[in-house]
Amino acid sequence: xxxxxxxxxxxxxxxxxxxxxxxxxxxxxxxxxxxxxxxxxxxxxxxxxxxxxxxxxxxxxxxxxxxxxxxxxxxxxxxxxxxxxxxxxxxxxxxxxxxxxxxxxxxxxxxxxxxxxxxxxxxxxxxxxxxxxxxxxxxxxxxxxxxxxxxxxxxxxxxxxxxxxxxxxxxxxxxxxxxxxxxxxxxxxxxxxxxxxxxxxxx
Numbered sequence: 001x002x003x004x005x006x007x008x009x010x011x012x013x014x015x016x017x018x019x020x021x022x023x024x025x026x027x028x029x030x031x032x033x034x035x036x037x038x039x040x041x042x043x044x045x046x047x048x049x050x051x052x053x054x055x056x057x058x059x060x061x062x063x064x065x066x067x068x069x070x071x072x073x074x075x076x077x078x079x080x081x082x083x084x085x086x087x088x089x090x091x092x093x094x095x096x097x098x099x100x101x102x103x104x105x106x107x108x109x110x111x112x113x114x115x116x117x118x119x120x121x122x123x124x125x126x127x128x129x130x131x132x133x134x135x136x137x138x139x140x141x142x143x144x145x146x147x148x149x150x151x152x153x154x155x156x157x158x159x160x161x162x163x164x165x166x167x168x169x170x171x172x173x174x175x176x177x178x179x180x181x182x183x184x185x186x187x188x189x190x191x192x193x194x195x196x197x198x199x200x201x202x203x
Contacts, residue, residue: 001025009033017041027051034059049073057081060088075101082106085113099123107131110138121148125155132158150176157181160188171195178202 001019004011009032012020019025020041027048029036034055040048049067052059057080060068067073069089077084078098082105085093092098094114100123102109107130110118117123119139125148127134135143135152142148144164150173152159157180160168167173169189175198177184182202185193192198 002028005029005036006032009036012036012039015039023048030055037062046070046073050076053077053080053084055080057084058087060084061086063087065089071098074098078102078109079105082109083112085109086111088112090114093117096120096123100126103127103134104130107134108137110134113137115139118142121151124148125151128152128159129155132156132161135159135162138162146170146173149173153177153184154180157184158187160184168192171198174198175201 001015002025005025005028009029012029020039023045026040030048031051034052037052037059044063044067046067049063050073053073053076057077060074060077068087074088074092075098078101082102085099085102093112094116096117099113099117103123103126107127110124110127118137119141121142124138124142143162146167149163149167153173153176157177160174160177168187169192171192174188174192178198179201185202
């Protein structure tokens, strides 16, 4: 069975229950394919969980509270899938280093960050750079700050979509947005969508 799961982790599905509870076999299976975790009968220890999240970060949801509080496991999970931050212990959701790693992998992980970090310019900009949709989860004060919004659209023009409505008619901000990504023009105020300079920059 050990030889089989090293070739294909899914083979754990066909193992006897005794073997499904063998930590060495389970570890070999999940190292080959993280999805094999669903067939495991063994209690998930740190080594097994670490192997799993290196394959599939979101598998952190299967971990117990102790494993979700293990920095090494959580860090490996968010490096693989930023969204794994959702399942991490609350301590890590307010940890700037951990959240920054998560949003760089997937900007949408900002949704699961502690509210105090949704007002952190460095973290939010990193999230927006990875995914323009992330600005949606930023603190309202940042979305209302012209300097921050300008910096955000320079990173990802389409972030204009989630900026305060006032900025959608701000020539400097809209110009920066469409220069970075011409498709941002669709989020600009109608008056600026007829501005030759802005349209030209978008094109």
